[in-house]
């Protein structure tokens with residue numbers, strides 16, 4: 001597929017509801033993600049012009065290539081929303097056949113399609129014929145552990161026109177528990193010609209290297225690890241391309257990027273919503289930094305961007321002073337756990 005052409009070791013930011021908004025996607029692209037995907041958008045909400053869902057369609061030139069993901073159960077609504085996605089300028093459209101949550105599955109959307117591979121093929125075919133942009137699919141190994149049917153569903157999706165498939169290597173009944181089973185990737189690859197993207201349990205940069213060496217995947221999609229460490233894309237690329245041990249970003253880079261990300265989020269969502277929704281992102285920037293969780297708690301109570309920025313500036317000043325006095329403390333996790341006794345003025 002054109003999207004992956006000329007990309008060495010493609011790394012894709014996973015679609016994540018409430019997480020992969022425009023600001024987060026822009027930051028992940030800046031940090032080395034090759035491709036990004038929006039959070040899923042309900043087709044029924046799109047065709048009913050629900051404002052909140054239409055806001056999720058907003059994309060920025062600087063984040064391309066970007067895919068917009070939709071979910072739904074009715075072919076006619078999905079076709080109509082696929083056209084809306086195309087008009088919104090997406091580089092590709094991703095169909096969600098993997099969402100495991102009850103509300104979605106009970107409405108015959110998301111992972112429920114895995115119960116009926118023909119229905120999956122019919123939907124994929126209808127959407128592929130309705131739009132000119134590439135249509136991709138994201139699914140799981142099967143509905144239940146004793147009914148893994150990824151070999152059948154993936155083949156049907158390819159035959160129906162899907163141009164790339166991402167496999168979250170768990171079954172629907174596993175939800176997010178247990179381990180992702182990557183061994184299916186090679187079996188799927190053996191029978192398909194479209195790119196196959198591995199997803200599930202990539203936690204550290206080393207896992208991306210393992211994914212590319214232990215399987216024949218064409219790319220790796222990263223979800224939760226990007227929240228807890230947005231630098232994982234850059235660190236993984238350093239490892240994959242240069243064999244270098246991933247470097248840790250400095251406190252200055254972390255705090256400055258956190259400020260840039262927050263500014264973007266507020267430009268897009270306004271101050272109140274932007275500040276509230278940003279709460280989940282602080283831990284990714286503060287990870288491994290001395291006193292991070294305490295500062296995070298304090299920031300949660302602050303209601304203006306200016307005051308959050310002032311707090312972040314104070315924190316950075318403190319960190320730089322602290323690390324110049326205790327250089328051995330920089331990102332030494334075990335030692336951090338023993339630092340409680342050290343007085344902290346923040």
Ligand SMILES: Cc1cc2nc3c(=O)[nH]c(=O)nc-3n(C[C@H](O)[C@H](O)[C@H](O)COP(=O)(O)O)c2cc1C
Nearest residue numbers: 014015016017039040138168200201202222223224
């Ligand atoms: C908070 C959250 C929201 C998610 N939302 C979506 C979604 O909108 N669409 C989707 O296909 N998968 C969604 N997922 C699943 C992820 O895309 C991914 O498949 C899963 O987290 C496994 O990958 P990981 O181990 O790298 O996190 C979500 C996961 C999380 C944690």
